[in-house]
Amino acid sequence: MPIVQLGSEGRWRNYHGTGTCEAATRFALRAGDAPRGRDELAAAARAVQVWLADAAAAGRRVRPLGAGWSPSNINIASESWLLHTRRFNRCFRIAADDVRPGLDAAALMLVEAGALVDEVSDKLEAQGRSLWTSGAGNGQTFAGAAATGTHGSMIAHGGIQDHIRALQIVTPAGIFWIEPAAGVMSDAFIAATGSVPLRDDELFAAAQLPVGALGIVTALVVDSVPRFLIRPIQNLRTVDRAALAWLAVGDFRRFSAAYALDRDPDFVQMIVNPYKPFKRPAMLRFLYREPWRDDYPRATPGQLGAGYDALSLLGRLLNDYPWARGALLQYAMKLGYASGPDVDDPPVYGSWGEGLDTHRPLADLFNASVTIDRADLARAFELICAVYARHGGSTVVTLRFMRRAGGLLAPARFAHNAVIDFDGPRSRRTAEAYARVVDRLDAEGVAFTRHWGKSCNLDAARVAADYGEDFRRWCRARDRLLPDPAHRTLFRSAVLDGLGLTCP
Ligand SMILES: Cc1cc2nc3c(=O)[nH]c(=O)nc-3n(C[C@H](O)[C@H](O)[C@H](O)COP(=O)(O)OP(=O)(O)OC[C@H]3O[C@@H](n4cnc5c(N)ncnc54)[C@H](O)[C@@H]3O)c2cc1C
Structure with missing residues (x-):
């Protein structure tokens, strides 16, 4: 049956x-x-x-x-x-x-x-x-x-x-x-x-x-x-403002050489505290693809840096003490992030699947994103951080990168996309700050789409406008x-x- x-x-x-x-x-x-x-x-x-x-x-x-x-x-x-x-x-x-x-x-x-x-x-x-x-x-x-x-x-x-x-x-x-x-x-x-x-x-x-x-x-x-192997590098580094421009033009090699290995990375992710993003260390994750070999030394998911979800632990604290959010967020990031293996640590390897985690339930999660043309990254990032710094909200800001994806309603509709995620504890203040972020992007003429699966404040008029002819198709x-x-x-x-x- x-x-x-x-x-x-x-x-x-x-x-x-x-x-x-x-x-x-x-x-x-x-x-x-x-x-x-x-x-x-x-x-x-x-x-x-x-x-x-x-x-x-x-x-x-x-x-x-x-x-x-x-x-x-x-x-x-x-x-x-x-x-x-x-x-x-x-x-x-x-x-x-x-x-x-x-x-x-x-x-x-x-x-x-x-x-x-x-x-x-x-x-x-x-x-x-x-x-x-x-x-x-x-x-x-x-x-x-x-x-x-x-x-x-x-x-x-x-x-x-x-x-x-x-x-x-x-x-x-x-x-x-x-x-x-x-x-x-x-x-x-x-x-x-x-x-x-x-x-x-x-x-x-x-x-x-x-x-x-x-x-x-x-x-x-x-x-x-x-199948292939991935070598992760995961570290906390203070990222220079100029490095965003390298990412915006797709010079991932230069970014990698500055903060990890002098090699072309296959995966680059940056998680920042929007309060003083260029002064406080960002959490960086790089993956480098290598040919498969059966005899690679097996690593644990923790050693491979799979999963990072401890941020919600400090949710109530961040909500109750908004004046301390910058420092608390940084503390939460450190708690939730397995720093290493860094460049000088012995390398660890895993398959694509071994580098991922299934997650535990995240009660009171706030989770939203915008996908922009990667060329707009530097300007959009500064706008976004300025909004959070001014209006509060307790999210970290994550930058991820991808090519145009298949499907008429794929949010990744630019040839090269920067996806900017906002993850943190659920609170009215955080939701309001996100609403201000998208208003500001609109006001500054930055084109963007939103994730269908996240709490992105979307409505029918906006969907029709964002996807245009693809929506009608x-x-x-x-x-x-x-x-x-x-x-x-x-x-x-x-x-x-x-x-x-x-x-x-
Ligand atoms: C902790 C966490 C981490 C996340 N990480 C990422 C990430 O790294 N990148 C990212 O892009 N997103 C991420 N997301 C979003 C997540 O991947 C999406 O929300 C995804 O759709 C969830 O899949 P699901 O199987 O739970 O689908 P559901 O939430 O159960 O369903 C999603 C939609 O698909 C429909 N659906 C499901 N199954 C079928 C079916 N068989 N036939 C027809 N329709 C169906 C449902 O009706 C619903 O409309 C994350 C979300 C959380 C909570």
Whole structure:
């Protein structure tokens, strides 16, 4: 039985405790034990379609859930049926005759939508393959992470959704297999999954980043690269103002040479205290890719610098003693940050997956971001720090870098992006300071987008303006997938309506 009901109608709180669904009936989609993935998908997709019909008959809207991590409450829908996908998490190899001629089946993996990024990473690495990027944590489901355009700071790559080559999506109208027009999987394979093939570049570009509004994603075909090692350098350094200009033009080598190794880094991340950012040490993390070798000395996640989430520990203190926030924030940063391995320490190595962490729940988290054209970095950074210094708010400011990402609604829409995150304890003051930050960027004419999964104060007018023609293309694709307004209504929620993604 792929779908089971979990208890009776009640309350559900998301993982980090930022939102609550009232009067929610919870269901779980569970993996079976079919030897072939395509058979498992056919059974699960049929069950999901029946479940959608039952929800409609019961007069309830539906909300698919991944790990429930998103603090933007994009996973929250009251008076609804919730579908937990977390236990629908098997991964399958793909054989050469399952794909179109000329494609490398060994690079691809069939992934059930609820598999965690961590699980996908482990399965790939066991086969000598690897993801090429992901978020800083790996406890999201693959479908959930892709739905919001999750990313890390791999300079030459986009978002996690760029790994998706094809996907199965279920709507009340059908079970569809969406892939680019050039095709990926064989007709026989798609037929065996019980899906109707939709080989269409527009639909694929929309479905790569669906924000939970296009149907229930049940499976993904995930691409990979040969596995590689990363060498991390993690240190506390006082960064010179001039170094921001190097980052803005993409001279990461110069930045790395100044603060870590004189090598081209593959990943650069800088976490700063916005109060005196050039006087107080910033937390820097660099990753350098190296060829895989089986005999690398194994390191612990702590030695690899995986995870940094102790900031919320001092939340109450920062809120109660705003006059001391600069010093307290610096103290919190030090507490939460594993300094080292530094340049002079013995090198440590790990795979991509070993360098990530699944996170514990972060109660009272504030978490927002803006993505800008990297060329605007120096000016935007100074504006942002000035706002926090003047108006308070207890967040650290994190800089990450990435290429343009796939998906019509990918926030990383510039050729080269700087993503500026604001993470800290949840408080009214912090939320107000963030609101002032985005007002200031607007006033100064800095173009930016926001993360779908974070608490970014977005509204429908702003979404339409930020994404322009790409937003209209996404809406047209949605209306092709869900042509019946009653079907679109099924996926509505207050949050998605507010973003203009589900309004008829
Ligand atoms: C501690 C923490 C660290 C984070 N780190 C990063 C980071 O480094 N980089 C970054 O970019 N983001 C980061 N995020 C944001 C996070 O990656 C996103 O919020 C991500 O979407 C969460 O995935 P999830 O599986 O929990 O999805 P959920 O929060 O459960 O769902 C997200 C959306 O996807 C939809 N959805 C989920 N599964 C399906 C499905 N099977 N079919 C259709 N729709 C579906 C939901 O309905 C919802 O709209 C972080 C968040 C937290 C709380």
